[in-house]
Amino acid sequence: xASGVKPRVKAPKKASAGEVVTIKTLISHKMxxxxxxxxxxxxxxxxxxxxxxxxxxxxxxxxxxLAPAISTNPxxxxxxxxxxxxxxxxxxxxxxxxxxxxxxxxxxx
Amino acid sequence: AMALLPLSAFxxxxxxxxxxxxxxxxxxxxxxxxxxxxxxxxxIAENGNTVPISVDAxxxxxxxxxxxxxPTPGVATFRFGPLAGSQAASTRIRLAGTQDVQAIAxxxxxxxxxxxxxxxxxxxxxxx
Amino acid sequence: GxxxxxxxxxxxxQDQLLQFDTFGNVSLxxxxxxxxxxxxxxxxxxSVNIGVGGNRGAVPHVTGSDFRKLYGIEDGSRSxxxxxxxxxxxxxxxxxxxxxxxxxxxxxxxxxADRPDALLLDxxxxxxxxxxxxxxxxxxxxxxxNGLKPDAMxxxxxxxxxxxxxxxxxxxxxxxxLGQNIFDAEWDEPSELFKPYxxxxxGGVKIAVIGQAFPYMPIANPRWMFPEFSFxxxxxxMQAMVDEVRAQGAELVVCLSHNGFDVDKKMAxxxxxIDVILTGHTHDALPEPVLVGETILIASGSNGKFVSRxxxxxxxxxxxxxxxxxxxxxxxxxxxxxxxxTLIEEQRAPYxxxxxxxxxxxxxxxxRRGNFNGTWDDLICDALLSxxxxxxxxxxxxxxxxxxxxxxxxxxxxxxxxxxxTYGKAYRSEMTGEFIxxxxxxxxxNIFNPDPYYQQGGDMVRIGxxxxxxDVNKPQGExxxxxxxxxxxxxxxxxxxxVVAGWASVNEGTEGPQxxxxxxxHIRKQGTVSIQPRDNVEVVGA
Ligand SMILES: [Mn+2]
Ligand SMILES: [Mn+2]
Numbered sequence: 001x002a003s004g005v006k007p008r009v010k011a012p013k014k015a016s017a018g019e020v021v022t023i024k025t026l027i028s029h030k031m032x033x034x035x036x037x038x039x040x041x042x043x044x045x046x047x048x049x050x051x052x053x054x055x056x057x058x059x060x061x062x063x064x065x066l067a068p069a070i071s072t073n074p075x076x077x078x079x080x081x082x083x084x085x086x087x088x089x090x091x092x093x094x095x096x097x098x099x100x101x102x103x104x105x106x107x108x109x
Numbered sequence: 110a111m112a113l114l115p116l117s118a119f120x121x122x123x124x125x126x127x128x129x130x131x132x133x134x135x136x137x138x139x140x141x142x143x144x145x146x147x148x149x150x151x152x153i154a155e156n157g158n159t160v161p162i163s164v165d166a167x168x169x170x171x172x173x174x175x176x177x178x179x180p181t182p183g184v185a186t187f188r189f190g191p192l193a194g195s196q197a198a199s200t201r202i203r204l205a206g207t208q209d210v211q212a213i214a215x216x217x218x219x220x221x222x223x224x225x226x227x228x229x230x231x232x233x234x235x236x237x
Numbered sequence: 238g239x240x241x242x243x244x245x246x247x248x249x250x251q252d253q254l255l256q257f258d259t260f261g262n263v264s265l266x267x268x269x270x271x272x273x274x275x276x277x278x279x280x281x282x283x284s285v286n287i288g289v290g291g292n293r294g295a296v297p298h299v300t301g302s303d304f305r306k307l308y309g310i311e312d313g314s315r316s317x318x319x320x321x322x323x324x325x326x327x328x329x330x331x332x333x334x335x336x337x338x339x340x341x342x343x344x345x346x347x348x349x350a351d352r353p354d355a356l357l358l359d360x361x362x363x364x365x366x367x368x369x370x371x372x373x374x375x376x377x378x379x380x381x382x383n384g385l386k387p388d389a390m391x392x393x394x395x396x397x398x399x400x401x402x403x404x405x406x407x408x409x410x411x412x413x414x415l416g417q418n419i420f421d422a423e424w425d426e427p428s429e430l431f432k433p434y435x436x437x438x439x440g441g442v443k444i445a446v447i448g449q450a451f452p453y454m455p456i457a458n459p460r461w462m463f464p465e466f467s468f469x470x471x472x473x474x475m476q477a478m479v480d481e482v483r484a485q486g487a488e489l490v491v492c493l494s495h496n497g498f499d500v501d502k503k504m505a506x507x508x509x510x511i512d513v514i515l516t517g518h519t520h521d522a523l524p525e526p527v528l529v530g531e532t533i534l535i536a537s538g539s540n541g542k543f544v545s546r547x548x549x550x551x552x553x554x555x556x557x558x559x560x561x562x563x564x565x566x567x568x569x570x571x572x573x574x575x576x577x578x579t580l581i582e583e584q585r586a587p588y589x590x591x592x593x594x595x596x597x598x599x600x601x602x603x604x605r606r607g608n609f610n611g612t613w614d615d616l617i618c619d620a621l622l623s624x625x626x627x628x629x630x631x632x633x634x635x636x637x638x639x640x641x642x643x644x645x646x647x648x649x650x651x652x653x654x655x656x657x658x659t660y661g662k663a664y665r666s667e668m669t670g671e672f673i674x675x676x677x678x679x680x681x682x683n684i685f686n687p688d689p690y691y692q693q694g695g696d697m698v699r700i701g702x703x704x705x706x707x708d709v710n711k712p713q714g715e716x717x718x719x720x721x722x723x724x725x726x727x728x729x730x731x732x733x734x735x736v737v738a739g740w741a742s743v744n745e746g747t748e749g750p751q752x753x754x755x756x757x758x759h760i761r762k763q764g765t766v767s768i769q770p771r772d773n774v775e776v777v778g779a
Binding site for chain 3 (some may be wrong): 010024026075077
């Protein structure tokens with residue numbers, strides 16, 4: 001699955017200190033549930049993103065556990081408090097051990 | 110900037126976090142009442158494979174979402190960190206058919222709240 | 238006969254039909270659900286239109302003589318013919334065809350002569366439903382509507398042209414394309430192509446028109462044709478838009494909606510601050526507005542058969558009063574607008590020979606509207622059963638499609654008027670008896686769920702070759718019973734496979750001949766079609 005997995009994030013580039021901002025994330029991933037069968041009747045093995053986290057300057061914003069019932073191309077929207085200038089770090093954990101990261105800097109002023 | 114880190118299997122999720130489980134696993138015998146928790150979902154899903162849902166649970170530390178009619182009910186666990194701007198989140202989920210979606214929130218004081226919404230998944234048809 | 242027709246013509250002039258004591262300071266003109274009907278047609282209103290839950294027995298769920306009694310309409314009158322069912326073939330002979338966009342243009346121009354800055358609003362289902370519309374991918378309707386100069390439009394079937402074509406046409410529109418509930422599916426944000434609302438300054442009044450597209454597009458129509466878009470009722474966003482336009486100084490808030498009547502009624506009870514909802518989608522024609530709280534609902538019919546005029550008195554940022562007229566477009570009474578007639582002729586010219594080819598005749602009334610059956614659909618089901626060699630036929634319960642009266646030729650254009658769509662392939666597949674029941678239950682709940690927000694505004698899927706009983710008041714899963722295969726008289730076996738032919742599948746990759754070809758082949762073999770209303774559905778609880 002490591003090929004073609006593409007995270008995308010919508011986050012503001014600027015905020016005022018202490019502001020609550022809305023963040024949206026998408027990652028292209030088939031989220032194979034492990035419940036489907038192929039044409040010869042064999043179960044297609046589960047292959048999903050099983051965890052997603054967002055941190056700001058090392059402090060946690062949200063930590064999500066994903067089950068196979070999360071749709072293809074997992075989407076999340078949530079709010080973060082921005083206490084100071086710094087980096088939003090987004091991390092997606094794949095069943096196959098791969099980890100995908102994305103960073104967005106937020107200026108304060 | 111986006112970086113793809115080909116890390117090995119060490120970089121796994123917290124093993125305790127992996128299971129969403131079923132409502133009874135989370136409640137462990139406790140009761141859940143209606144409260145400030147809201148669960149938003151469409152009356153009719155445009156597509157059962159991608160149904161938008163939102164939870165909003167002021168004062169919660171953790172919210173779990175279940176699709177009670179799926180082969181396994183667990184959908185997601187949301188844990189809110191110190192920099193969460195609200196205890197609210199949205200995602201998109203798979204529903205195997207018309208069913209109840211349930212959210213259960215664990216509050217900071219250890220109590221539980223719950224909210225339920227029926228989502229209709231229809232074969233689709235025709236119209237005016 | 239002819240005498241009756243002559244008498245009828247003498248009894249009404251264009252001036253009488255359009256007579257209106259101009260009122261207040263704002264005029265709205267509403268057309269909706271034209272379904273690409275450029276020419277005069279016959280259109281029989283439904284005799285069965287069941288309301289459920291709180292809408293049981295409420296308009297528009299009143300038909301035939303009950304409807305005439307409710308509105309004080311004389312039996313056999315022009316209003317009887319235009320607005321209700323009963324004696325349709327005879328009255329159609331007497332009063333002639335209805336609609337025609339050249340006649341609609343005459344009416345719009347006449348209203349603009351009274352009130353030059355009247356707003357013309359199109360409720361959608363405009364770029365769909367005919368041979369010329371299909372072959373020009375909506376261009377004929379865009380050209381004709383541009384000639385009519387509307388101020389805004391909202392959408393439903395237009396999306397079945399596919400994202401690329403819809404985008405191309407919408408980007409070229411010289412008027413506002415509105416839909417507060419049209420969202421980008423990927424990021425769940427308002428679509429950039431469609432604005433939620435448009436402001437107009439008319440008669441010194443600041444008017445906001447908010448668009449509401451058909452909420453259940455990806456369910457009722459193939460979502461693979463427009464996967465970039467998400468819809469839904471989104472009444473919370475509607476309230477936000479109403480509040481936003483009020484905050485910007487709107488003195489009159491008009492919602493141009495394609496929700497369907499009962500959905501609009503519920504939305505009007507939940508969203509505050511809308512003065513007028515111009516409803517569409519369910520094809521109802523009501524001679525008087527329906528009041529919900531302080532909101533008036535206007536229903537203007539379909540297929541170019543009616544134009545609504547609403548005059549409003551808006552003072553001090555409030556709607557103080559209104560005057561309304563639902564104008565039936567009697568095509569023998571209203572003179573065609575010559576400019577529009579020429580424009581229509583130009584759209585049809587490239588296809589003229591194909592349109593006019595006579596395929597057969599009918600000695601029966603062919604109509605569609607009704608919750609369960611229509612003779613047009615019975616004919617389509619017969620075509621599917623015989624041409625596709627099936628046990629059971631299914632035809633979608635759409636509400637568009639004009640009627641033909643006994644003695645009419647059936648042209649290719651007539652067949653396309655009731656079948657044309659971008660996903661018209663006639664499939665043939667095996668289904669178990671159990672699955673057939675699941676389909677019927679699913680569709681029935683989309684019509685008879687007591688909560689209007691679960692209703693999609695169509696009619697029941699039409700069934701050929703099978704009978705059944707439907708108890709409209711039961712919950713989903715319990716409405717359908719007594720399914721019988723008509724060819725043998727045997728009960729449908731849940732475990733047995735049946736060959737089912739149908740069309741308008743929302744699934745991508747559906748294979749089979751186009752439905753209009755199936756129907757054309759069938760009619761050619763028949764020569765003259767003879768088909769009486771059927772009673773293969775027993776309806777309980779209406
Ligand atoms: Mn329509
Ligand atoms: Mn419609």
